[in-house]
Amino acid sequence: MKITISEVNKYVGEEVTIGAWLANKRSSGKIAFLQLRDGTGFIQGVVVKAEVVEDVFQKAKSITQETSLYVTGVVREDERSPFGYELTVTNVEVIHEAVDYPITPKEHGTEFLMDHRHLWLRSKRQHAVMKIRNEIIRATYEFYNDRGFAKVDPPILTGSAPEGTTELFATKYFDEDAYLSQSGQLYMEAAAMALGKVFSFGPTFRAEKSKTRRHLIEFWMIEPEMAFTEHEESLKVQEEYVSHIVQSVLKNCQLELKTLGRDTSKLEQIKAPFPRISYDEAIEFLHEKGFDDIKWGDDFGAPHETAIAESYDKPVFITNYPKAIKPFYMQPAPDRDDVVLCADLIAPEGYGEIIGGSERIHDYELLKQQLEAHGLTSGAYEWYLELRKYGSVPHSGFGLGLERTVAWISGVEHVRETIPFPRLLNRLYP
Template sequence: MKRPVITIAQLAAHADQEVTLRGWVYNWRKKGKLRFVILRDGFGYLQCIVFRPEVSDETWETAVELTQETSVEISGKLVADERAPGGYELKADDLKILGTSPEYPLGKKDHGVDFLLNKRHLWLRSKRQHAIMRVRSEAQFAIREYFQSRDYTLIDSPILTPAACEGTSTLFETDYFGEPAFLSQSGQLYLEPAAAALSKVFCFGPTFRAEKSKTRRHLTEFWMVEPEVAWLQFDGLLDLCEDFLSEVVSRILDRCAVDLERLERDTSKLEASTSTPYPRIDYGDAINKLKELGCQIEHGDDFGGDDETLLANLYDRPVLVTRYPADLKAFYMQPDPKDPTRALAVDVLAPEGYGEIIGGSERSASLEHLEKQIKLHGLPREAFEWYLDLRTYGSFPHAGFGMGLERFVSWMCGIPHLREAIPYPRLINRLYP
């Protein structure tokens, strides 16, 4: 009799039926003439029972050979059983090994981080990693949905670039037919021309930073979403940041409840972030507040990781820190008309110590100002001719921000280190697997 092949997501519709499933042996236990096989198929887990008196010798011999992560095709009758995790179990009568798995290296007990990262390709098979990858997938979907449902056009910015985008970070250099080329650290400069073309645009792709950062908040390859909007000015940018974040957080809470529960995420700590407004604090006031709290920080300094955490912990939702000193920020930012030593820049700090998840600004529309800034930052003007063209041919006010996907996902999942928020993390000293 040919039995339907189903997945563990479809169990309820096939109760008391004869079915076939394919998957991997997550775990197995033996108890005399009984074998409990926990099958994993990417959708869930199903306990399968092989009972010696009720199966053929061949099936029994096969069951005896099962090891962790053996891939199998298993058939039998699906029954509801309170003793089984998940509520259903399969009374197996036929079992085929599709691929053996001798001495699977990941055990049921704890492993160290270095070992797990070296086995990242296998680590992805664990329950916790499934949950994180699904949250990441859902976050990417929600982000694209947010922008595309609001008439933004997705513009893919180049990854190979001829020069530094912002002239600040260290870039990965590669050989481009004998010429130096660099892996992009930001799509923004390429997005601004697209905003002049299509008004509301965003890019969402990988970016690269060659800084030798060794912290839980840094990757050398990470994904960033960057909207850029024509006619948007600073106050509108702040509104966009909080509307975007609150909307995406809401969707994660709606759609990833099961995964967040598996990750033991206290979602009550995310609830406040689903509603606006978010607190906004001027850079100068933030410095004063930090000094009150006993920080060794002066006006003109950038925030350290601890300062960010301290500041963010004053609020139950992300806080927008505004109007940074211009010389802390990139060359293209618009100076505050009320105080030209400040830039119309915003950093959004996530709660619970997850740090800066968004950095944005209104961009300078003035050719003269940008020419001055490029000189001041020691950047080669030739490399930016095309960028300056935007201020020559119909210059326009515009603004945008960038959000690091992994920092956002880490915050949603409540995981301490960015390396778990991306399938194959690239870190200083780690390019494998």
């Protein structure tokens, strides 16, 4: 019977066949240990010379790394294995022999591994990160589907930008200018006026010349937008969503978290509600911590966000940023004209902002004034302004950056490991 590694718990004591690749091996005179992977997981195959024909044992001793195989054997429980099972091998059939596989079990430099990203993905560590990424995506759909949100796909090619065009990739759309999307938000607002509660999940692009461990040129965003929803209600959705994906990973990716050496006790504390501080309070806090360089009206950098996050065991909301440093579409606070109804959610352990959100301006005249104040009067935003002409309502939304979230939950240092094929400032290959 042909099965996958993830299914072996159903076939203890039975002989099965698994299509796999050889990740690694070691052998002595009388026994060979084959580290096998098939995409669903990793398992050890044990080949005992006295229990198989000579040809099978010799084949097992000579198999090269990443050779593809059909391995037949009996499933056994094994408490010493992190997986809990191993395979007592009875036969090995080579499908394709791999010769001189470039990524050996020795240490390799980051650039070498990035040049071989198409192969590095096969490693146990990268496999674990990708499985956690997949679980976050699965849990995302579960969360929003269970709460009545409709999935909507905004365009990737746009004629305008939600936050200005300075960090956008420009291209020609036949005889007019177009940009790769940096956010689907404006289109999601239109969708919310039609469907009530919506979310998107897709690629976004920022032509930002940054080399930090938190930045990618191409990354994926989950962007919910909700009609008849004010800022405070949106914050509750955000903290419930983040709690849900963290707890889902804890429940369904224990083996992967263990592979990565993640301290799960920190993740177990991630349950709503989350602490909140205002921008004003954050500035005061940073001054107390010796950050004399920052003044009211400045945006926070990575050291500032990390210092704030270190005071909490959970993600922390920083609310009500100055109007002057936030995009044109954010609703001013009712009691102050200099700040807006927005929040950034800062992850613990130095991973930075994972969510940015706000209540959107729903008054036609106010939005028109804001567009003019930002020099956005070309007509490209006419459709967006029209949303405030025909049955406008209070509405709010936010965007979660998938890769930063994967990095935080999995505990990896750099976002380049959290996406299958990262696009960095100096990397477009492979």
